[in-house]
Amino acid sequence: MKALTNEILQLLNKHQEAAFEVVFKLYYPRLVYFAKEFVPDGEAKNLVQDAFISMWDKKPQFINESQLQSYLYTNVKNNCLMFLRHEKVKKKYKSEAAFQKQNQIYTEALKGLDTSTVTFQEIESIIEKTLSKLPDRCREVFILSRMEGKKNKEVAEALDISLKTVEAQITKALKVLRVSLKDYLPIVAWLLINMN
Amino acid sequence: MIIARAVKKKCIFYKGKRRGRHFNNNNRKMDSEKLLHKITDKKALKDSDELINYINESGENSREYIRYKTLWALLQTGNEMDEETINKGYSAVKRGLKGRRNSILLKIAKYAAIIILAVSAGYLVQYADFNNEIAINEIFVPKGNRTSVVLPDGSKVWLSNGTRLVYPENFVGDFREVQLEGEGFFDVTHDEKHPFIVNVGKHRVKVLGTKFAVVAYPEDEEVKAELVSGKIQFDVNYGNTEDDYNSFMVKPMHSLVYDKTSGKIYESIIPDGFHDYWQKGIYRFSNESFDSLATKIARFYNVEIVFGNDELKTRTFTGTLSVDDNIYTIMEVFKSASGQPFKYYFDTGKIYIDK
Numbered sequence: 001m002k003a004l005t006n007e008i009l010q011l012l013n014k015h016q017e018a019a020f021e022v023v024f025k026l027y028y029p030r031l032v033y034f035a036k037e038f039v040p041d042g043e044a045k046n047l048v049q050d051a052f053i054s055m056w057d058k059k060p061q062f063i064n065e066s067q068l069q070s071y072l073y074t075n076v077k078n079n080c081l082m083f084l085r086h087e088k089v090k091k092k093y094k095s096e097a098a099f100q101k102q103n104q105i106y107t108e109a110l111k112g113l114d115t116s117t118v119t120f121q122e123i124e125s126i127i128e129k130t131l132s133k134l135p136d137r138c139r140e141v142f143i144l145s146r147m148e149g150k151k152n153k154e155v156a157e158a159l160d161i162s163l164k165t166v167e168a169q170i171t172k173a174l175k176v177l178r179v180s181l182k183d184y185l186p187i188v189a190w191l192l193i194n195m196n
Numbered sequence: 197m198i199i200a201r202a203v204k205k206k207c208i209f210y211k212g213k214r215r216g217r218h219f220n221n222n223n224r225k226m227d228s229e230k231l232l233h234k235i236t237d238k239k240a241l242k243d244s245d246e247l248i249n250y251i252n253e254s255g256e257n258s259r260e261y262i263r264y265k266t267l268w269a270l271l272q273t274g275n276e277m278d279e280e281t282i283n284k285g286y287s288a289v290k291r292g293l294k295g296r297r298n299s300i301l302l303k304i305a306k307y308a309a310i311i312i313l314a315v316s317a318g319y320l321v322q323y324a325d326f327n328n329e330i331a332i333n334e335i336f337v338p339k340g341n342r343t344s345v346v347l348p349d350g351s352k353v354w355l356s357n358g359t360r361l362v363y364p365e366n367f368v369g370d371f372r373e374v375q376l377e378g379e380g381f382f383d384v385t386h387d388e389k390h391p392f393i394v395n396v397g398k399h400r401v402k403v404l405g406t407k408f409a410v411v412a413y414p415e416d417e418e419v420k421a422e423l424v425s426g427k428i429q430f431d432v433n434y435g436n437t438e439d440d441y442n443s444f445m446v447k448p449m450h451s452l453v454y455d456k457t458s459g460k461i462y463e464s465i466i467p468d469g470f471h472d473y474w475q476k477g478i479y480r481f482s483n484e485s486f487d488s489l490a491t492k493i494a495r496f497y498n499v500e501i502v503f504g505n506d507e508l509k510t511r512t513f514t515g516t517l518s519v520d521d522n523i524y525t526i527m528e529v530f531k532s533a534s535g536q537p538f539k540y541y542f543d544t545g546k547i548y549i550d551k
Contacts, residue, residue: 053289
């Protein structure tokens with residue numbers, strides 16, 4: 001995946017709109033899909049847009065990309081939490097058990113997530129190491145899927161294997177990652193970037 | 197057609213629908229594999245009774261779900277998103293930067309009743325003026341909002357609907373200068389040696405320690421300065437050059453209005469409702485046209501009014517509007533107050549009025 005150059009980061013710090021646009025286009029998709037795991041689709045986009053607007057207004061200065069990642073993910077996480085709190089109150093009269101349970105679990109998940117800079121920096125190497133130890137096929141599937149963003153069907157076609165196999169390999173990779181990152185979950189957030 | 201493949205893990209995967217025996221998924225107990233499948237399938241928790249039951253079984257199950265869910269969320273690359281969606285997102289952000297957006301966060305903050313400039317009432321942006329190296333503040337108050345600002349010299353400004361105020365972080369030099377687009381009520385600290393200047397477009401209001409209001413929306417036909425107490429000088433720029441001002445002194449409790457289209461200046465006494473408007477957000481009107489009122493309603497409540505029939509625009513009303521009012525109540529009041537009936541309906545931030 002593409003990463004930010006130092007130059008872009010510096011221009012962003014200088015509040016240059018063109019740099020802001022580059023950062024937006026790079027991070028918007030992943031942040032939206034992150035948020036979609038916890039809030040409805042339409043809201044996810046709004047919340048992420050708000051995070052960017054807030055970033056522009058507040059003009060934080062970033063030393064490196066990890067700081068920026070941390071800033072954005074923290075912002076989006078907090079917006080999701082605010083939304084979930086708002087939802088909980090709004091729908092209280094309905095008190096549909098499943099809905100409330102989901103709200104509770106998602107809130108707990110987000111609250112337990114530490115999106116600070118340090119963790120962003122440390123986890124990167126752990127993930128890299130973990131993936132290198134996976135069986136070839138498993139790693140292949142996972143990288144095609146997560147890194148290149150191919151849909152499961154596309155991965156199946158590219159590697160000439162069944163869809164179920166693709167899903168199984170992704171599941172396997174996730175299980176291994178979950179173990180190697182156990183010290184950081186749920187107290188940590190990380191993302192796979194700069195894997196090339 | 198059935199294709200079976202045996203994989204190292206002893207699990208058997210089937211491609212396509214299996215004819216004959218029915219494979220009942222519910223017989224398979226929930227385990228991590230199934231858990232992960234549901235998560236990677238992006239199934240919402242509330243839509244799966246199986247998942248909920250599993251989570252309710254034990255704290256450990258609950259934690260397991262949370263960890264995988266979180267890990268999955270963080271691994272999202274968003275590569276599925278197409279360019280058009282990304283561009284639409286950016287356009288929305290650009291609109292938001294100009295304060296024209298009514299996000300859910302703004303709504304929540306309003307209920308929280310916290311007057312934090314940058315959140316509940318407007319967008320505060322700070323940028324550096326590279327020539328003088330003084331940080332410049334710009335505060336924008338969206339429609340349907342009001343706020344107040346304290347300037348570096350202790351002067352206080354109340355800003356309302358759709359107003360932009362630009363002021364430096366520190367006043368240096370001979371003048372204290374700010375820029376206003378919209379409307380504001382100023383309570384300026386007295387400092388004869390450093391006159392306070394409010395720039396409104398080409399014109400400006402020069403001040404010596406006073407209480408006054410300036411109304412200068414770029415889209416309006418008038419620019420107005422209303423003086424409560426103290427002394428102000430209204431410099432109107434008729435000409436094409438920057439320094440071509442005609443100066444008018446405004447008397448206390450009087451207002452001076454400059455009509456952009458006719459180029460004429462009018463003086464009148466400040467209307468009774470002046471203080472109520474700035475202090476309490478109550479606007480009093482007397483035989484004011486529906487058209488003129490529509491502009492004000494649009495600013496107070498952040499709605500757009502569309503007239504289906506021009507005759508409606510000329511109807512006049514007398515009464516009061518409060519910024520705390522509910523727009524729905526207001527429309528009903530107008531409807532019952534109107535001598536001749538009219539119809540209206542709401543549709544996505546607009547009010548359509550017709551006969």
